[in-house]
Amino acid sequence: MKNILDDFKSRNLIYQISDYKYINLKLLHNSIKLYCGFDPTSDSLHVGHLLPIICLKRFQIFNHKPIILLGGATSLIGDPSFKNKERKLFEVDKIISWSKNINNQLNFLFRSQKENNQVTIINNYNWFKKINLLEFLRDVGKVFSISKLINKDSVKQRINRLDQGISFAEFSYNLLQSYDFFWLRKKYGVILQIGGSDQWGNITSGIYLTRRLYNKKVFGLTMPLILKSNGIKFGKSEKDNIWLDSNKTSPYKFYQFWINVSDSDVFNFLKFFTFIDILYILSLEQNKTYSNIIIAKSLLAYEITKLVHGKIAAKSAKRISNNIFYNNINDFLESDFEQLKQDGMPKIFLHGHEDLCQVLVDSNLVMSRSRAKNMIESNSIYINNRKETNYRYTFNINDKLFKKYTILKKGKKNFCLLCW
Structure with a gap:
């Protein structure tokens, strides 16, 4: 690819872009500075943040200089963009602590950067905490008309909901993010902001403010919003979140x-x-043969896990997955079981020499002891991949891998990890 935008187009990564021809020429002949913002509203990033992060890395590969803006200030307000209700507000100390965690995650994600092309991570709390309210309203507030702000899609949806509405604090978020773009253009020479398609309204406001206050041209680019199979946006507010912190989501579950x-x-x-x-x-x-789909899924899982957790963790996650799929129980490492114990499969904790029928009930693999007996006698129960047909069977030391783990299986796909 001659140009980063050619790469983006080939991967269907461009959803909206301002002044395509002009920015394309800039990117073709110059190394530019660009930024993307992340509000630290939790102690970890999640899969919903991955696409803009990876897109920043793509720009970096083409020798452009990415800046990551942590929204220490804007997270205290909350972005209303396409949210059904107001975000929960957090204390400053908590936001500062979360910002440090996320800063460490981002440094790891950009660990392979070249010396002359390192990512810069800054926090907008550093300048917003010094801003005088009257000066901000006079210099920034006067630039925006209420009618235009109200007609932005992200605001309009909330204003029209009588049950929720939108607070003045959330309404002002657009001005704060716009000021970020202006400030980064003035202090760092940033000319491009990227983000998800839900950020287009905030980005175009920043383009407008920068031109009005600084008489400089800046640009915006958004990527498609990634949805789950059920149509819900990737994000931390939904059930079964997938976090980038290995203590919250293990590399195996991530894989x-x-x-x-x-x-x-x-x-x-x-x-x-x-x-x-x-x-x-x-x-x-x-x-699209079955074989190619399997190859594609394996590549996808391994490459993203390697990016987020490193090569060793990615190999471990792949090994655990293959061992479970192919029933290679003896190939497990003790550290593999630690991941399974964290969140890899359902688990129960046991003491002493438990009988098999009762453990099947306690693990919720079956509903009753009589059902457990039937399943055992019908050759459907496995202990560490060994078929067990004796319904009076009692677990012993030989069943305990590394003296503390047993994998109990019903049929082909129902597992429980027994932790002794």
Whole structure:
């Protein structure tokens, strides 16, 4: 690819862009500075943040200089963009603590950067905490008309909801993010902001403010909003969140999240989330055999896990997944069981020499002891991949891998980890 935008177009990553021809020439002939913002509204980033992060890394590969803006100030207000209700507000000390955690995560994600092209991470709390309210209203507030702000899609949806509405604090979020763009243009020479398509209204306001206050031209680019298979946006506020912090979501569960994406999504996700050559992805996509879909899912899961958790963790997650799928119980490492124990499969804690029928009931693999007896006698129960047909069986020391783990299985797909 001659240009980063050619790469983006080939991967279907451009949803909206301002002044395509002009910014394309800039990107072709110059190294530019660009930014993307992340509000620290939790102690970890999640999968919903991955696409803009990876897109920043794509710009970096093409020798452009990314800046990451942590919204220490804006997170105290809360972005209303396409939210059904107002976000929960958090104390300053908590936001500062979360910002440090996320700063560490981002440094790890950009760990392979070149010396002359390092990512810069800054926090908008550093300048907003010094701003005088009257000066801000006079210099920034006067630039925006209420009628235009109200007509932005992200605001309009909330204003029209009588049960929720929108607070003045949330309404002012657009001005704060716009000021970020202006400030970064003035202090760092940033000319491009990228983000998800839900940020287009905030980005265009920043373009407008920068031109009015600084008489400089800046640009915006958004990527498609990534949705779950049920149509819900990737994010931390939904059930079963997938976090980038290994203490909140283990590398194995993270790997499983990606290997279990739908067949219809896997090739688009390979284009969006990996740095695999686009021609290879297209060759797999053009021949959608079962084998190629399996290859694509394995590539997707491994590459993203390697990016987020490192090569060792990615290999571990892949090994655990293969061992479970192919029933290679003896190939497990003790550290593999620690991941399974964290969130890899249902688990129960046991003491002493428990009988098999009762453990099947306690693990919720069956509903009753009589049902457990029937399942055992019908050859459907496995202990560490060994078929057990004796319904009077009692667990012993030989069943305890590393003296503390047993994998109990019903049929082909129902597992429980016994932790002794």
